[in-house]
Amino acid sequence: MTDRSARWLLTWAAVLTGVFLFLGVAVSAGWQALLDVDANLSDPIAGLVAHHAHVITGLHWAELLTGTVAAELTALVGAVLLGWKGHPRAGVYFALVNALTIVSVHLLKAVFDRDRPAWQVVDHILHNGSYPSGHAAWATSIAGSLGVLVSMLVRKAPVRRVLYSALVLSVVAISADRLLLGRHFLTDVIGGAALGGVWVLLVLALYSPVPRSHARRLEPLLATTPSGKRDLHVVMNPIKVEDLDAFRSVVVQMAADAGWSEPVWHYTTVEDSGTGQAHEASVAGADLVLVCGGDGTVREVCAELAGTGIPVGIVPAGTGNLLGRNLSLPLYFRSAIDVALHGQDKAIDMVTLSGDGVEDTSFLVMAGMGFDAAIMEGVNEDIKKKVGWIAYVLSALKALMFPAMKLEISVDGGEFTTHRARTVVIGNVGFLQGGMPLIPDAAIDDGQLDVVLLYPRKFLSWLPLAVRILTKQKRVDASLTRFTGTRVVVRSSADVPRQIDGDIIPSGRELRCETVHGRLLVRVPR
Incomplete structure (x- = not known):
């Protein structure tokens, strides 16, 4: 929805305004044909529950829980949460749409001053204006503005479809509540929904929730490439982007606006998930390599470009996106591309890794043995494609009591110490x-x-352990132990699952890791 032109949005806002005004003027002027249709449709609907006290009680509670106060709280809390999660413009958009809807409903009820239906089926009868329905208006404005944000922030089409369906059903349910309680005529509900839709479209036409570019918000950085030479190469995993053509056009346009060359595209394959493509970009003299993919693709590209001095711009497109999250990179594609083109370079560490049955490699996020690797190993790829991170939750529940491992650990060449654990994680990042x-x-x-x-010794021991982790407690004991160093060796008494940056590597007994300080340049937000 955010890619629609202002003309398109204003046109449909005008159409909905016309529907709203037509219905409002017609019922206020006493157009008998419309009043008869209203009565013939709305009265029988209320009659369906008139003699069912328990149903009426439930509908009345739904009325109270979706009233004006609930709408105001939703607008406020939603805006604050969006701002807190790094989407301030989306928060402003959400607040504006719903505040304008709430205010306009109260003003327009007084303007049209329509009497409520005579067949209200609860003891507490309402007497304020019936047109438009406030509940229908703000149900539509909340659902509509959330739908706009879902289209912008949620990548997976199956998840978007589920969310869209839930939003539509919520509007239908709230509207049905108004008719079943006899609070409104059908035209009141339709008019309220039209009014809410007007504000969703009108505010979107005048104020975009899309984050503003670094280039518009901040002073330009000193150029780090020779004058006239700004060669951009893009390495991407094509299966991670739903609309490849749309993504390409966005990158091309944003690169041109930022003064970069026409991007040179490199696509990963099953046989080569980023190493060869990054090498080609490096040999071709790239001044910036933008990588779009999951943690595995990002790791391969970064490992190849480490030490070259070529900065890497990361567009997180996977399920975990752990590196991107730990670098505070936005997950919204346009914002991530903007950071890659206009952000600042940051030198970060890489970690070399070796072990039995594993070719020497490196990682950026974390490596693990035991429970965490079992989670990765047990993820159903079909479920992951449809619902993303929920697939990891389901796998974690199955692997929750992964058997304890007997481990030996050496830090910075020190003596090995013996431990028991269900999982061990060697981290370059914290979250x-x-x-x-x-x-x-x-x-x-x-x-x-x-x-x-x-x-955790027992199933329920995960709960206090999770609390300690979430509250960042630094206390260590038999259930949670921490070490810090530049070189780490971990040995298990038996073969166990292993992973690096979320990708499974062959099971084995040993991991040897060493950090390489400031090895890679990445683009991060300013």
């Missing part, structure tokens, strides 16, 4: 999906590795 602070002191540019061992 998991959803902002869970597994390693709160970890920093991606401090030259240090942070190791965490988790050992």
Whole structure:
């Protein structure tokens, strides 16, 4: 919806305004044909529940829970949450749409001053204006503005469809409540919905919820490439983007606006998930490589470009996007591209990794043995494609009591110490999906590795352990142990699942990791 032109939005806003005014003027002027239709349709609907006290009680509670106060709180809380999650313009849009709807409903009820139906079926009879229905208006404005934000922020089409359906059903349910209680005529509900839709479209035409570009908000940075030479290469995993042509056109347009060359495109394949494509970009003399994909693709590209001095702009397009989240990169495509083109360069650490049955490689986020790797191993890829991170939750529930491992750990060449754990994580960053602070002191540019061992002894032991992690408690004991160093060796007494940056590697008994300080340049927000 955010890519619609202002003309398109204003046209449909005008159409809905016409519907609203036509119905309002017609019922106020006493157009008998419309009044008869209203009565013949609305009265029988209220009669369906007139003699069912329990149903009426439930409908009345629904009326109270979706009233004016609820709408005002939703507008306020929704705007605050959107701002807190890094979408201030979306928060302003949401607040404006719903505030204007609430205010206009109260003003227009007085203007049209239509009497309520005579067949209200609850004891507490309402006497204020019937046209338009306030509940229908703000149900539509809340659902409509949320729908706009869903189209902007939710990438997976199946998830968007589920959310759209839920929003539409909520409007239908609230509107039905008004008719079943006899609070409104059908035209009141239609007019209210039209009014809410007007504000959704009108505000969107005049104020975009899309984040503003760095280039418009901040002073330009000093140029780091030779005058006249700004070669942009893009490495992308094509299966991670629903509309490839639309994505390409956005990148081309934004790059041109920022003074970059026509992008050179490199697509990953099943056989080569980013290494070869990044090498081609490097050899061709790229001044910036933009990578669009999941954590695996990002890792391959970054590993190839480490030490070259070529900055990497990351457009997170996977399910976890752990590196992007830990670098505070936006998940909205346009904003991430904007950061890549206009952000500042930051030197971050990489971690070399080796072990039994594993070719020497590197990672940026974290490696793990045990429970966390079992989660990755057990993810159903079909479910993951449809619902994203929920697939990890389902896999975690199945693997929750992964058997304890007997481990030996050496930090910075010290003596091995013996431990028991259900999972061990070697982290270059501190936060998991959803902002869970597994390693709160970890920093991606401090030259240090942070190791965490988790050992909940019983099923219910996960609960207090989760509380300690979420509240960032630093206390260590047998259930939670932490180490810090530049070199870490972890050995298990038996073969166990292993993962790096969320990708499964062959099961084995050992991981050897060492941090390489400031090895890679990435673009981050200013």
